[in-house]
Amino acid sequence: MQSHIPWQSWSSAQRSLLPWPTWDYCPLPNPSLMKPTKSARDRSSYRLPKPLGYWCSWYAFGEDISADKIHQQAKLARRLHLPIDTIMIDDGWTAWGDWQQVDQKKFPKGIGDLAEKIKALNFQPGLWLAPFLVSPKAQLLREHPEFFVRDQNGKLVNGFRSFPPLDHFIYRKYLLDFRHKAVQAYIYDSLDQIIQNWGISVLKLDFLYAPYFNPHLQNASQASTQVKQLLRYIRKKYPHIFVTACGCPFADAQGLVDSIRISKDSTAPPPHATWIRRLLYHKSMRSLEKKLHMPWLWRGLYPDPDVQMFALDTTETRKILNTLDDTFVRGYGDDLREVKREWLKR
16 A cells, blocks of 8 residues: 555545545545645744643543543542643534534533533533534434435434444534534534533534535535634634544645544443454554654644553554654543552553
């Protein structure tokens, strides 16, 4: 296999032998328009100080999160002196698309209350969302069916392209039609609530490639315009918010976010078996090692290689992670109840 130019931040540094183009290749014509420009900001022009690091709930709990679990992890992070400044509340806090609501069983006092507890521990509260995608179970789909992209047969379009054999059977997430003002207003209002009312200071925006799978768009530049419009809204209105782009074409993020995920997920979340998680972790670390030879892709952005998993580390994976310099955002994903202090000193 030969090296190629990844079209978005999750894409590997090598072509896949499998005939599944949606993971690594732009589905629209003119993908060359998405190449980062040589005029990108250099390191001296970063807008915000780089965060020390973050702990992410996804790899410890998957969607099985709650206010109590995350508060406990934040307290453990402080006790262990984990080198982080952000606690990232990942997927599981609401149904995809219902970004103005919170699962009351998991977060009975809301995200804002948890954010205050995180701040009291001297961490920044971070929140994950996938702004362009909606779960089939979301209230938004029932209340506003007109918000969604439909194909020529009137069927809802799946904008979630993660593992192609299963995309149309299990992992369906419907694509919002960002061409419409009402959809834009809904997403902007959701962000306003998250930032202004809930006190979130770090955003992890995921699956930003989704507009590229709108069958009504003619070329990559049209999808790029939608992604950039969303990111410009945040940058202009909330310049103090640290934004990480995930699953995003590099050129779309350039100059509009602070960091970008440069690799696929480090591993699978629970309840996957430990041997599966270890296998995926080692594979992702090797893929990351190949990607590190392409630093021009994320020029002007802090690269985020995703999380280190202490419980899954080997000499090989630690060696790869030790090659990362201070410009890389460092993430951690273990259940901190199981972390030993000596692991932090390796």
